[in-house]
Amino acid sequence: MRRARGSWVPPRGRRARNAVPVPATGRAGNRRVTGDRGFLLAPACSRVFPKPFRFVHPFSMPPSALAARRPKPLLRTVVTLVLLGGLGWGGYKLWVQISPGLFGTKRVEKVAVTKVRTATIAEEIVAVGRLRAVFSTELRSEINGRIVKILAVDGQRVKRSDEILRLDQQDLLTQITEIERSIEAAKLRAQRARRDHERLLELQKRGVVTLKDFEDSRITYSLAENDAAIAEARAANLRDKLAKTVIRAPHDGTLLLRDLTEGQVITGAAAQNGGTLLGEVADLSQLMVRTNINEIDVARIKLADVARVRVDSMRSVLIAGVVKRIATSALESSSDRTRVFPVDVILEEPDERLRPGMSATVMFTLARVEDAPAVPLNAVFSTAESARYVFIKKGETFAVHEVEIGIADTRYIQIVSGLKIGDEVARSRPLEFEGELPVAAALPAVKPRSNKTKSTDPGPAPAGGDNSKPAAPPVRS
Known part of the structure; x- marks a missing residue:
């Protein structure tokens, strides 16, 4: 089939696979670009590429363009040397770490040291607490009730017996009125029983009534008087409750009132939870x-x-x-x-x-000492027998040195004997002393006290002894 003049011919073979798109110059269209180095794919690529491109074969590119696409040998050499140097440095560091273990030699350790210096040491006991008044009284109601009036505010200065708040009194007033009427009725019954008993007493003297009727009148009179007394006791109890509806200040001071509101219902102190704290x-x-x-x-x-x-x-x-x-x-x-x-x-x-x-x-x-020889707490060690020692520096090595300690605070511990100002001691246990017990001397044994013979050996000071000789602080073993 013969193609029309000016139509597009797709590339074939190696030329199609190695085609490189470059921006086209000149007029767009489906005609061929002049020259043997390129061809225009605009008709077929119009949907993919919005603008026409010119595809140039690599073998037809100029030598300067091909040289620009090749990697530069200097840059490649520099990158290779940097990678090889990093790998070599990492290998050297790894060899330094594992070589002592491979050949059985001890690892060289840099032990931190410190000098014996003078310091002011105060042994203290630190505790936390809360402020409170030396003399204070809690306010609680003795009865259950509802708050109807708050008469004081928080922070107010009050005197003894000043009113602070009031509770609802209506129920108690009703009960008091009722019990007062009961008292009057009981008194009237007692008066009637007394008159009946007096009349029967006169008749009994003349022998008109029997002894049983006389004894019944006497008992009735006693019961009426007893009922009147019970009613009066109940009335006194209700009046006492009525007085307790007013909460008063127990003594002079400052009122520290809780968050209370009028209409709030409170419980009395006799409740299981101790009542509402006012x-x-x-x-x-x-x-x-x-x-x-x-x-x-x-x-x-x-x-x-x-x-x-x-x-x-x-x-x-x-x-x-x-x-x-x-x-x-x-x-x-x-x-x-x-x-x-x-x-x-x-x-x-x-x-x-x-x-x-x-x-x-x-x-x-x-206890407190000033200008006393001291070292940090982590520089003193202890054995199972409570013997204290340090690692004193002698040249490039360390030696075990037994010391006597005093008081300590959170940073330093007092050195009573065994070291002098300026001596250097290790702040951690050197490797050559790992797993060993350097100090063999133990504290002297304490003889048991006898009830018959008074011992001259005072023994070690107890943990709760005099404040001037506090117990030694714990140190590392």
Whole structure:
């Protein structure tokens, strides 16, 4: 079949597979592009390519275009060298880590050291608690009722017997009116029984009535008087309840009223849950912090010991306090089921900004030394026999050195003997001492005390001894 002049002829073979599209120049259409290096595919590719393209065969491209498409040898060389250098450095680091284990040699370890220096050390017991008034009374109603009037506001200064709120009295007033009528009826019955008894008494003297009738009149008279007395007792009880519908201040102080509303129904203190807490009347001129101390540390605290109190809302203010009360019996902590003892610390100079319920931190200072030789806590180790030792640096090696320690805080521990200022000790156990027990000397044995013979050996100090000689802090073994 003969094609018309100017029609498009699709490329065939290798020429079609290696055709490269390039933007066409000149007029668009279905005529051939002049020259032997390209052909126009506009009619067939008009749906795929919105603009005509010229496909150029690679073998017909100029040498400069082919050279630009080839990768540059310099760039290839640089990338190859960088990759080889990274692989070599990683292999070197891996060899340094595994070579000591492969050949049985010990790994070289850099042990951190520290110098013995002078420091001020204060051994303290830190506990948390809440502020409360030294003298305060909770307000609870003795009867159930509905609040009809609130006569005071929170934070108001009140005097003794000032009215704070009132409960509904209508029910009690109705009962009192009813019981008063019962009292009058009981008194009338008693008067009638008394007159009947007196009349029968006269007739009995003349022998007109029998002894049975006389005794019945006497008993009737006694029962009428008894009913009248019972009614009067009930009336007195209702009047007492009526007086309890008015909640009054038990003493002078500041009213700390809860969030109450008129019309709210409250329960009395005789209820199973202790009744509704209405508020508290507190004397804010004296405040204290009540904190819980565990059974190990409570033996080291004594009455009249000085403590420091820091309130969380005023971190920059440090208030002095005195221990005024240490509980004689322990309580069980609800959080971790441990035994704790409540301790009260009274603030000597309370600030006006302090309020009951604020969180506070109490610090009890047990012992304090100044300019004493000290090392960090992690530089002292311990054996099973409670012998303390350090690793002192001698040249490039370390040696075990036994020391005697004193008090400690959260950072440093006092060195009583065994080291001097400037000595360097390790802050961790060197590898050459792993799994060994360097210190063989143990503490001297304590002879048991006898009831007949008084021992001269005082033995080790107990954990709850005098504050001037607190128990040694725990160190690592």
